[in-house]
Amino acid sequence: MTMISDTATLAAFCERLSTVPYVTVDTEFMRDKTYWPQLCLVQVAGAEEAAAIDALAPGIDLAPLFALMAKQAVLKVFHAARQDIEIFFQLSGAIPQPLFDTQVAAMVCGFGDSVSYETLASKLAGARVDKSARFTDWSHRPLTERQVQYAIADVTHLRRVYEKLREELERSGRIDWLAEEMDELTSPATYNLDPAQSWKRFKTRTNSRKFLAVLRELAAWRETAAQQRDLPRNRIIRDEQLLEIAAHAPASVDELSRTRGLGKGLAEGKFGSEILGAITRALSLSEAEYPELPKRHEPPPGIGPLVDLLRVLLKLRCEENGVAQKLVANSDDLEMIAASDEAPVRGLNGWRRELFGRDALELKHGRLALTAAGKRIRLVRLAADQPVSAIAAAD
Numbered sequence: 564m565t566m567i568s569d570t571a572t573l574a575a576f577c578e579r580l581s582t583v584p585y586v587t588v589d590t591e592f593m594r595d596k597t598y599w600p601q602l603c604l605v606q607v608a609g610a611e612e613a614a615a616i617d618a619l620a621p622g623i624d625l626a627p628l629f630a631l632m633a634k635q636a637v638l639k640v641f642h643a644a645r646q647d648i649e650i651f652f653q654l655s656g657a658i659p660q661p662l663f664d665t666q667v668a669a670m671v672c673g674f675g676d677s678v679s680y681e682t683l684a685s686k687l688a689g690a691r692v693d694k695s696a697r698f699t700d701w702s703h704r705p706l707t708e709r710q711v712q713y714a715i716a717d718v719t720h721l722r723r724v725y726e727k728l729r730e731e732l733e734r735s736g737r738i739d740w741l742a743e744e745m746d747e748l749t750s751p752a753t754y755n756l757d758p759a760q761s762w763k764r765f766k767t768r769t770n771s772r773k774f775l776a777v778l779r780e781l782a783a784w785r786e787t788a789a790q791q792r793d794l795p796r797n798r799i800i801r802d803e804q805l806l807e808i809a810a811h812a813p814a815s816v817d818e819l820s821r822t823r824g825l826g827k828g829l830a831e832g833k834f835g836s837e838i839l840g841a842i843t844r845a846l847s848l849s850e851a852e853y854p855e856l857p858k859r860h861e862p863p864p865g866i867g868p869l870v871d872l873l874r875v876l877l878k879l880r881c882e883e884n885g886v887a888q889k890l891v892a893n894s895d896d897l898e899m900i901a902a903s904d905e906a907p908v909r910g911l912n913g914w915r916r917e918l919f920g921r922d923a924l925e926l927k928h929g930r931l932a933l934t935a936a937g938k939r940i941r942l943v944r945l946a947a948d949q950p951v952s953a954i955a956a957a958d
Contacts, residue, residue, distance in 0.1 A: 565612070565613065565614040565615065565711075565715065566614070566615050566617060566706070566711055567614050567615065567616045567617065568617040568620035568623060569620065569622070569623060570622070570623055570624040570626075570627070573616060573623065573624075573625070573627050573628060574627040576607075576612075576614055576616075576627075577627040577628055577630065577631040578627070579609070579612070580607065580609045580612075580631060580637070581631055581634055581636075581637060583609040583610055583637060584637070584638060585609075585637060585638035585639070585640055585663070585725065586607055586608060586609050586631070586637055586638075586639060586640065587607070587608045587640045587641075587718040587719075587721040587722050587725060588605070588606070588607050588632075588639055588640065588641050588647065588659070588718065589605075589606045589641065589642070589647065589714070589717040589718050589721070590602060590603075590604065590605050590606070590646075590647045590650055591603050591604040591605075591606075591701040591714055592604075592646075592650060592701065593700070593701060593702050594795075595795075596794075596795070597793050597794065597795065598789045598790055598792070598793050598794055598795060598796070599653060599790075599793055600646070600649065600650050600653070601702060602618040602619075602650050602654065603617075603618055603619055603701035603702050604616065604617060604618060604701055604706075604714055605618055605625075605628060606714050606715050606717055606718045607628070607631075607718060608715070608718040608719050608721070608722060610722070613715050613718055613719050614715070615711050615714050615715050616628060617706075619702065619704065625654070625655075629651070629654070629655040629657065632651055632655070632657070632659035633655075633657050633659070633660070635660065635661065638661050638662075638663055639659040639660070639661065639662050639663070640663045640664075640665065640721060640722075640725045641659075641662065641663070641664055641665070642664065642665045642666050642680045642683070642717075642721060642724070643664065643666045643677075643680070644662065644664045644666075644748055645748065645753075648662075648748060648749075648754065649754050652751065652754045653754070658749050658750075658751065658754075659749075660749050661745075661749075662745050662748060662749050663725065663729075663741070663745070664741075664744070664745065664748060665680075665683060665721065665724050665725055665728055666678060666680075667741060667744045667745070667748075667890075668728040668729075668732060668741060669683055669728060670886065670887035670889065670890045671732065671737050671740050671741060671886060671887075671890065672728055672731045672732065672735075672737075672885060673884075673885025673886060673887070674686075674887070675887055676887045676888065676889040676890075677889070680692070680717065680721070680724075681694070683724045683728075684720040684721075684724060687723060687724045687727040687728070688720045688723035688724055688727070690716075690720040690723075692716065692717075692720065693713055693716070737914075739914075740914050743909070743913070744890075756786070756790070758782070758783040758784075758786035758787045758790070759779070759783050761782040761783060761785070761786040762775070762778050762779040762781075762782035762783070762854070764782070765778060765782065765802065765805075765806065767806070767857075769856075770856065772850070772853035772854060772855070772856060773845075773846075773850075773853060774809055774810060775853060775854040775856070776845045776846075776848055776852070776853040776854060777808075777809045777812050777841075777842055777845040777846070778805070778806070778809040779845065779854055780841040780842065780844050780845040781805050781808060781809055781838065781841050781842070781845075782805065783841070784837055784838065784840075784841040785799050785800055785805060788834070788837070799834070800825075800829075800834070800838075801824070803823075804822055804823065804824060804825055807822055807823060808822055808825075808838065808842070812842050812845075812846065813839070813842065814839070814842070815839075816830050816831055816835055816839070817830075819835055819838060819839060820835075862898040862899075862901065862902055863902050866898070866901040866902060869901045869927065870894075870897050870898055870901050872926060872933060873897045873900060873901060873923055873926065873927070874894075874897055875933060875940065876919070876922060876923060876926055876933065876942075877891060877892055877897065877910075877919055877923075879933075879940050879942070880918055880919045880922065881918075881919070884918055886918065891909075891910055891915050891918060891919050892908065892909070892910035892915070892919065895908075896908040896909070896910050900920075900923050900924070900927070901927065904924055904927070910923065911923075911924075922942070925944070929945065930944065930945055931943070931944055931945065932945060
């Protein structure tokens with residue numbers, strides 16, 4: 564087993580990998596008791612070697628690893644990269660680039676929505692992944708040889724998975740289809756944990772901007788408190804309690820203590836004082852300073868059947884082309900397309916328009932029909948003056 568636990572060995576390893584065309588990367592971390600993920604292990608593999616880097620080793624400096632992650636000449640390959648990238652961004656202030664996410668690539672290649680690493684390893688690398696160490700405590704030291712071997716296997720099998728997916732993308736001419744998804748994954752805005760924006764995480768159905776103003780201040784307070792103390796948000800105060808407080812806007816410790824599950828002790832303590840302060844700040848705002856109500860997409864009445872037809876078309880076109888539906892359009896997108904030809908959705912732009920969007924508009928305007936042929940659905944393109952009733956005759 565290859566375990567790196569000192570800076571000099573790490574620097575030499577990263578220097579060797581700085582000349583390879585790509586590296587595969589994975590992380591093991593703990594987050595159940597903290598706000599920030601606690602990085603425990605980083606697994607990295609090139610074509611000829613692989614190692615697990617002990618991020619908790621005393622005195623180790625991960626700077627050589629961060630430099631490798633920033634090297635533009637080396638492609639970084641992850642599977643389901645979002646959480647891994649969040650860790651690198653939080654620790655180094657930079658996002659690994661360029662990036663290739665095998666989960667997204669697999670969706671483009673017809674493996675379905677959010678395909679697992681185990682599935683890809685089995686189908687593309689012929690590997691059987693040992694899942695027994697998945698829920699291990701990666702912060703406990705020393706790690707066993709079995710744990711390290713399990714961790715390193717994630718990046719050694721990923722090499723073959725990447726190569727197979729890359730070959731398929733190049734064969735099908737779809738390598739550029741990943742660009743939009745990778746742009747989102749590598750955008751710092753994706754990992755922005757600005758407390759002032761944390762209220763947007765809550766799903767509320769309200770017409771009260773005043774309520775949203777109070778919620779915004781409370782959510783910002785909780786996010787800041789969680790970040791400063793490195794505790795999970797719900798260890799500070801639970802979502803349902805925060806919403807209840809925002810709804811009632813208590814003005815005193817006594818009123819605050821009546822919040823379900825909160826308790827008088829918390830209300831009378833430092834958190835209670837900070838909560839009441841957040842409420843006071845919100846209520847001191849002018850109406851013009853309140854948050855705007857979230858824009859709700861309300862589909863016009865009567866478009867339900869059209870949305871159902873678009874859903875069938877989406878499934879058909881994605882199955883024909885071997886692409887995950889999730890990557891092309893979702894239910895909200897279909898409703899918006901049904902309501903407007905100019906809907907601001909991805910399905911009407913770029914390669915998605917070629918695959919689905921153009922036909923969606925043709926179907927919507929009666930220039931395309933769906934018909935059954937045995938157990939299969941077929942598309943029938945209609946001439947401008949051809950009535951739908953002529954389909955049967957044409958068949």
